[in-house]
Amino acid sequence: MASQRMKTLLSNAAEELGVLSILHSSRDTKLLCLQRFTRLFAYGASTLILALYLSSLGTSDAGIGLFMTLTLLGDVVISFLLTLVADGLGRRRILILGAALMSASGVMFAISGKYWVLVAASIFGVISPRYVAACLYIQKASS
Amino acid sequence: MSSGNEIGPFRAIEESTLAQLTPTAIRSDVFAWYTLFGNAGTACGTMACGWVVQRLLSRGQWSEVSAYRFIFAVYAVLGLLKLALSVMLSDKCEPEPPTQQYQEVVQLDSVEAEGLLSDDEDIEEETPKKPEAPPPEMKRRSIWPVISPQSQSTLFKLCLLFAVDSLASGLAPLSWMTYFFNRKFNLPEGQLGTLFFVTNIISSISNLAASSLAKRIGLIKTMVFTHLPSAIFLALIPLPSTAWLAMTFLILRSCTQSMDQAPRQAFLAAAVLPSERTAVMGFVNVVKTLSQSGGPVATGYLAGIGKFWIAFLVAGAMKASYDLGMLKMFLGYKSREEEDETGKRVNGRVDGETENGHA
Numbered sequence: 001m002a003s004q005r006m007k008t009l010l011s012n013a014a015e016e017l018g019v020l021s022i023l024h025s026s027r028d029t030k031l032l033c034l035q036r037f038t039r040l041f042a043y044g045a046s047t048l049i050l051a052l053y054l055s056s057l058g059t060s061d062a063g064i065g066l067f068m069t070l071t072l073l074g075d076v077v078i079s080f081l082l083t084l085v086a087d088g089l090g091r092r093r094i095l096i097l098g099a100a101l102m103s104a105s106g107v108m109f110a111i112s113g114k115y116w117v118l119v120a121a122s123i124f125g126v127i128s129p130r131y132v133a134a135c136l137y138i139q140k141a142s143s
Numbered sequence: 144m145s146s147g148n149e150i151g152p153f154r155a156i157e158e159s160t161l162a163q164l165t166p167t168a169i170r171s172d173v174f175a176w177y178t179l180f181g182n183a184g185t186a187c188g189t190m191a192c193g194w195v196v197q198r199l200l201s202r203g204q205w206s207e208v209s210a211y212r213f214i215f216a217v218y219a220v221l222g223l224l225k226l227a228l229s230v231m232l233s234d235k236c237e238p239e240p241p242t243q244q245y246q247e248v249v250q251l252d253s254v255e256a257e258g259l260l261s262d263d264e265d266i267e268e269e270t271p272k273k274p275e276a277p278p279p280e281m282k283r284r285s286i287w288p289v290i291s292p293q294s295q296s297t298l299f300k301l302c303l304l305f306a307v308d309s310l311a312s313g314l315a316p317l318s319w320m321t322y323f324f325n326r327k328f329n330l331p332e333g334q335l336g337t338l339f340f341v342t343n344i345i346s347s348i349s350n351l352a353a354s355s356l357a358k359r360i361g362l363i364k365t366m367v368f369t370h371l372p373s374a375i376f377l378a379l380i381p382l383p384s385t386a387w388l389a390m391t392f393l394i395l396r397s398c399t400q401s402m403d404q405a406p407r408q409a410f411l412a413a414a415v416l417p418s419e420r421t422a423v424m425g426f427v428n429v430v431k432t433l434s435q436s437g438g439p440v441a442t443g444y445l446a447g448i449g450k451f452w453i454a455f456l457v458a459g460a461m462k463a464s465y466d467l468g469m470l471k472m473f474l475g476y477k478s479r480e481e482e483d484e485t486g487k488r489v490n491g492r493v494d495g496e497t498e499n500g501h502a
Contacts, residue, residue, distance in 0.1 A: 016355040018172025025173060028232055029164050032157050033177050035228045037184040039153060042221035044188025045214055049196060053211040075151065076432050082152035083425025087238045087288055087418065091156050095229040098152055103222025109215035113208070125222075 035095075042102070046109075050122075057113045067119060074123030101125045155424035160236045162412035162420055170412065171362065174405040175354035182347040182401075238418055288422035294415040297476075298423055301411065304468050305427060306434040311461035313438020314454045315377060320393070323451055328386040338390060342397035353402035362410040363473050369402035371466040378459025381452030414476065 014020055022033070054064050086094040105125020108117060158174070165173045192214055199210040290298065321335045330338075349369075357365040376396035383389050408424075415423045442454040 017351040018169065018175055018354045021169040021172035022176040025169075026164055026235070028236055029161060029173060031228050031232055032161055033180045035153075035225055036157060036177060037180045038221055038225045038228065040181045040184030041188035041191070042218045042225075044185035044190075045192035046218050048189050048192050049211050049214055053208070053215075056207040056211060072432070072436060076429055079152040079155075080425050080429045083155040083428075084288060084422050086152065086156045086425075087159075087421045091160055091236050091238070091421065092229060092232050094152060095156055095232070096226055099222050099226035099229050101222075103219045103226065106215050106217075106219030106222055110212045110219060 039102070042106075046106075053109070054118070057115075059115060063115065067115070067122075070119055071122045074119075078123060152425065155428055156421055158408050158412065158424055159417075159420035162409075163239065163417055164235060167413065168358075171354040171357040171365075171406055171409045174409045175350045178401075178405045178408075179347055179350045182343070182350070186343060186347070238421075288419055290419050290422065291416060294419050294423065297414050298426070300472050301414070302427060302430045304465050304472070306430050307461050307468070308465040309431040309434035310438055311374075311458040311465070313435035314442050314458040314461075316439060316442075319439065319442050319446070319451075319454070320380075322446070323381070323455075324386075324389070324393075326451070328389070330386065338393070342394055345394065346397045346399075346401040349398055349402045350405055353405055356402075357406045357409070362406040362413075363469060363476070365406045366403040366410070367466045367470045369399040371463060373398070373400040373402075374459045374462035374466060376459075377462065378456050381455045410473075414473075 022029070051064055051068075054067060055061075059067070082094055082098065102125050105121040108121035108125070112118065112121075158177070161173055161177060162170060196210050196214065199205040199213065200207065205213075317339065321339065324330050324335055324338070353365055353369060356369070360368070373396045376392045377400075380389055380392045380396070383392070411424060411427065412420055438458075442451075445451055445454045
């Protein structure tokens, strides 16, 4: 009896939290969620060390601040343009393009230390400093 | 942190696709899990990266530059993984072709129904009123999206509100909060790290609760009733002079601070036509990002003159006014999908009343 009640409790909880919705969702939905996890995993890793990497390459604090502003603005423009044409050109194509750019910019960061190369790579690859990390850095730099 | 905004085209496209793939009833669930996956991803990635870099550097053989480059190499590999996942997506992710709608209109006109449906069908801005629809090829040729007038006005109001909320988020970002706690109460970095890790976990889990709430009282009410308390707690944080009380307010705030994210995206998806979603979401992201970027500068200035608390108070007040604005402007708003359905369904509402009528 108790196990029956436990099962009902669990299945009610599962339904409340939407577990069933996600488990029964289509393959595409699951793929998209996995993509998001992968992407943000990569983002979390890169964003943690972006400012540190630039600093270790010898960039000045002001240079780092500029980097962050430029990539923020560049990212905003590029992302917006890509979303505008996504439906027209094909959503999957743009997602694939975005992933390719992401990968390419990772390669650029791994092999090059030149400031402007990195700026370009991070704009096109949408590598962004975590917004808050940027603030922390700028705050530290200005104090 | 709290506005959960991410730069890049992916989110808008993914969310628009998800909205298309998911029936309205479970959309808030799916969005909640989608958001959760995102938060989990960032948390795991940050942690893994920190751990890996520390290990590499502690051995003494890797230089700092090499260690960081290794991470970026991993980043590149993850990009390829993501590419593979994108390739595996099916046709269903693409925007639905307009052909189906045209066929419906032609059938209705030819059957000469008693006019039950014809008026509602005309609400579809893209579907012309004449029985002969323009050939689908003409629509396909333009890759730029067309936003219907009704969506434009909705979008304008939403962007205004989101801008206020994002600016407020920018006024109180995570790094300023850690700085505040450090300055005022002399909390060391380790404790701060734990504190904010806890708040992160709590707000991630709360996403799921949001979806469960949204199914009961509707998207708008969920958004407002969860976001409003967190705004109030945010405003209260600078007031106490004891650390534990301030930390309590912080934790209480984190319980509900991101509960409005998934419902917000679900609402946005429902508020515009499917063909407009990607563009609209992309645009909204731009608005949010740009508004948010104005915040830290103001807080920096206030911190410099010792008036840190004003930033939090103002941020809380702005978020509260965003909530009240949402409530006033969008309570009872009918989603575009529900408008398109037959006129017989009179009370289809997004804000909380289900078709069966219980709120």
